[in-house]
Amino acid sequence: MADDKEAAEAFVSEVHKRISNAFDVFDHEFNHTVDVREIGTIIRSLGCFPTEAELHDIIAEVEEEEPTGYIRFEKFLPTMTKVLMEHKFRPIPDDLLLQAFEVLDQQKRGYLEPEELSKYLMQEGETFTQEEMEEMLSAALDPDKNVIFYKDFVGMMTIDDTQ
Amino acid sequence: MCTYIAMKAAILIQRWYRRYIARLEMRRRYTWNIFQSIEYAGEQDQLQLSSFFSFMLDNFSQLNGKEPDLISHLLDPAVDTAVDPVVEDQRQCRYEHILVPESYSGPHLSFPLSVTDTNALLGAFKEQQTLHAKYVLQLLDKTQKFLKQMPNVIYVSSSYAKEITICGDLHGRLDDLLLIFYKNGLPSAENPYIFNGDFVDRGKKSIEIIIILFAFLLLYPDHMHLNRGNHEDHIMNLRYGFTKEVMQKYKTHGREILQLLQDVFSLLPIATVIDNKVLVVHGGLSDHTDLDFLNTVKRHKVKSALRLPKCSVDRKDVRTSSTRQRGGARLHSPHSTGHVPHRRKGHHTRPSSSSSSSSSSSSTPSVCSPHHRPPSPGTPCPTSMLQVPFLDSIVSLAPPQPPRDELEWKQVVDVLWSDPKTQNGCSPNSFRGGGCYFGPDVTEQLLRKHGLCLLIRSHECKQDGYELCHNGQVITIFSASNYYEEGSNRGAYVKLGPELVPHFFQYQVSRCTRKLTLQQRVSVAESSALKALQEKLFAHRSELMTAFQQHDVNNTGKISTAEWTQVVDSVLRLDLPWRTLRPRLVQLAPDGDVEYESCFDSISLGQPIPKVAPNLAETLCRYRTDLEIIFNIIDKDHSGQISIEEFRQTWKLFSSHLNMDVDDKAIDDMARSIDFNKDGSIDFNEFLEAFRVVHKLDIKEQQHG
Numbered sequence: 014m015a016d017d018k019e020a021a022e023a024f025v026s027e028v029h030k031r032i033s034n035a036f037d038v039f040d041h042e043f044n045h046t047v048d049v050r051e052i053g054t055i056i057r058s059l060g061c062f063p064t065e066a067e068l069h070d071i072i073a074e075v076e077e078e079e080p081t082g083y084i085r086f087e088k089f090l091p092t093m094t095k096v097l098m099e100h101k102f103r104p105i106p107d108d109l110l111l112q113a114f115e116v117l118d119q120q121k122r123g124y125l126e127p128e129e130l131s132k133y134l135m136q137e138g139e140t141f142t143q144e145e146m147e148e149m150l151s152a153a154l155d156p157d158k159n160v161i162f163y164k165d166f167v168g169m170m171t172i173d174d175t176q
Numbered sequence: 177m178c179t180y181i182a183m184k185a186a187i188l189i190q191r192w193y194r195r196y197i198a199r200l201e202m203r204r205r206y207t208w209n210i211f212q213s214i215e216y217a218g219e220q221d222q223l224q225l226s227s228f229f230s231f232m233l234d235n236f237s238q239l240n241g242k243e244p245d246l247i248s249h250l251l252d253p254a255v256d257t258a259v260d261p262v263v264e265d266q267r268q269c270r271y272e273h274i275l276v277p278e279s280y281s282g283p284h285l286s287f288p289l290s291v292t293d294t295n296a297l298l299g300a301f302k303e304q305q306t307l308h309a310k311y312v313l314q315l316l317d318k319t320q321k322f323l324k325q326m327p328n329v330i331y332v333s334s335s336y337a338k339e340i341t342i343c344g345d346l347h348g349r350l351d352d353l354l355l356i357f358y359k360n361g362l363p364s365a366e367n368p369y370i371f372n373g374d375f376v377d378r379g380k381k382s383i384e385i386i387i388i389l390f391a392f393l394l395l396y397p398d399h400m401h402l403n404r405g406n407h408e409d410h411i412m413n414l415r416y417g418f419t420k421e422v423m424q425k426y427k428t429h430g431r432e433i434l435q436l437l438q439d440v441f442s443l444l445p446i447a448t449v450i451d452n453k454v455l456v457v458h459g460g461l462s463d464h465t466d467l468d469f470l471n472t473v474k475r476h477k478v479k480s481a482l483r484l485p486k487c488s489v490d491r492k493d494v495r496t497s498s499t500r501q502r503g504g505a506r507l508h509s510p511h512s513t514g515h516v517p518h519r520r521k522g523h524h525t526r527p528s529s530s531s532s533s534s535s536s537s538s539s540t541p542s543v544c545s546p547h548h549r550p551p552s553p554g555t556p557c558p559t560s561m562l563q564v565p566f567l568d569s570i571v572s573l574a575p576p577q578p579p580r581d582e583l584e585w586k587q588v589v590d591v592l593w594s595d596p597k598t599q600n601g602c603s604p605n606s607f608r609g610g611g612c613y614f615g616p617d618v619t620e621q622l623l624r625k626h627g628l629c630l631l632i633r634s635h636e637c638k639q640d641g642y643e644l645c646h647n648g649q650v651i652t653i654f655s656a657s658n659y660y661e662e663g664s665n666r667g668a669y670v671k672l673g674p675e676l677v678p679h680f681f682q683y684q685v686s687r688c689t690r691k692l693t694l695q696q697r698v699s700v701a702e703s704s705a706l707k708a709l710q711e712k713l714f715a716h717r718s719e720l721m722t723a724f725q726q727h728d729v730n731n732t733g734k735i736s737t738a739e740w741t742q743v744v745d746s747v748l749r750l751d752l753p754w755r756t757l758r759p760r761l762v763q764l765a766p767d768g769d770v771e772y773e774s775c776f777d778s779i780s781l782g783q784p785i786p787k788v789a790p791n792l793a794e795t796l797c798r799y800r801t802d803l804e805i806i807f808n809i810i811d812k813d814h815s816g817q818i819s820i821e822e823f824r825q826t827w828k829l830f831s832s833h834l835n836m837d838v839d840d841k842a843i844d845d846m847a848r849s850i851d852f853n854k855d856g857s858i859d860f861n862e863f864l865e866a867f868r869v870v871h872k873l874d875i876k877e878q879q880h881g
Contacts, residue, residue, distance in 0.1 A: 030738070035753075035756065038206050057198030058199055058201070064187060110192055133182060133185070137183045137186035138183050139190050141193075145194075
């Protein structure tokens, strides 16, 4: 039993360290605060896949009563520890992601026109900004055919991610 | 199609893609942190080197007589040209007697300059031509005469032109300057400019940049304004490449050019005020900054920020208590060990007094000198009174100077070296080692006192080329794109109209025609940052290994992540997220432990090492840049050769300064082994080249490519 407890404590301390390390990268002033706009990056870089709505919920939880534009580490740590311990916002499996692209590819051609993809991602759901869309297309577009072969794209991005 | 399903699909893709971008963003950020940490560590190293020069001076009397050659070289009195009219006349004669050979195909200048001259210069530099030394000296001479009659603080009005353009650091990147001129037009009465310091160092075209800027300054004295930056400083130039650049481009007259530049730099105005409302300075402020006082400073006396005005030893104790917020004075850091504290948060995370113990067990030399003074962060050590002989004068050594000089020095250093911070207050800039961090309250106070509304400063590289802080009261503008690495940042300039509303213009010099994806850009920058970090690890190899092995009692070659992180953090003192970086720097065992020796795998030494003891080799690696600077100073005729005796003496002094125990025989053996042709002289560049670390991957690429 003692071993279990020790192992659990070690696990929690490991999680704390991961959170603290990610937080530190954005703590430019070394005063244990980060800009609230960076919280999403921190949470996602820790391996979480929240939606924007879920992200807003977390931010609401860790923000000061009178929002200052900054998030304090003491407030962020317990919430984020809980998120990681409970394995919330699990990764999206590749096949599910592929299915999502297939849904948008109504004619089942195996590719999407850039206009098509932009229309969906900039008008539906948690819409992309112009900048996000351009960035995605710069990586996703096949330079010769000028379309998105989404299966290749997903494969490529997954490889990038594990590097 | 059912829109609900499409929406769910879109959300899924968006969610996935945003996480992917966040991962990249994290990598981009820590890459940035690595570059910045290493950059500021270099500034600390330079301060440390300046303490070596002082150490030499401290030991001057003791060694005098025994090693007359070396000492006379290092302390060779050059005449302070700024105050000596005779020398000035001589210099004028000097350039007049320089002949421009007929074979010279570069641009010709005729004074007073006209638009034809500036156009010729721009055209020639685009074609990679060099301006003849005669013209360079003449231009510098005219510039010096012009600057001499300028005040410290220049007041300009935007009413003549509709807008005024302010540019930040250029750092020898001519392409950025040319791009600014291309986008924004050449300087003229209708198109005034302020260049906010740091024209030189790092880039390869520093001399071209100052030639262009000075030419426009002489052409449009009322519409072209140059502020001094912390790199307009001959001691900084020794480390950051400008000295080398000039000596390479001007083999015969390089020294004269550098000497004259030292004066020109010290005569550059410190600040510019636009319409009595906008203050433009290179670094920033401290709570001591006072424009009225700044205006009375004898700015040409501050030849280098790394050098306090000479003060006698007994006076310094008094000052310790009176000036706590001293900028640039932590030349002797509380960490009196081989590594300088580069920690930005060192002073709040761990008490500096205790951290020196962390390396007590290591075999690495300490920088603590036998004459080490009681460590106090506020102590303005006389160490900073650095004398670099061929560039500087010994004259300032002799008379004890009034405290006024020091106050003046501090005024200038604070303005040239400080960075803003978000919290209130003013604290020493321990990360850079000079200047202050100033909070919004300090900005507010100064602006209000002088009836100003905005501070524009440069000095820090920003991702987007500019940044606002202190509730919009402070603008940072940085004009060297790709500063750390291709793609690392954009450059920017800012324009102010009569309403004084800032408009920003961004750009990026690109050698690549195809636009890289974010992923590619991040990867390029990241790999170069990681290489720099691997070099740092390698340079501290034995110290790190000793510490690793202390944790590895059973000799397994493995330690836990926590242990590895702690060791690397305490030895390197670079404030970095080591845990995050770990998988990119070391091999991990299947159980997640760190195979610690693997962090040195990717590095080797450039050439077969000359016969030196292993601990000497590591020291040479680590202090290669310092030694190069010192040897270059001793090598007065720039032949690349110094005598064996000079080599031995320097090395002895340097190792005793590092508090390193090297027996004379080892040094003699080393000296003999590198005097390949036994002529009593040493090619130090070749010698030091052997201690340049290289990445094994690069060697392979070269071999295959």
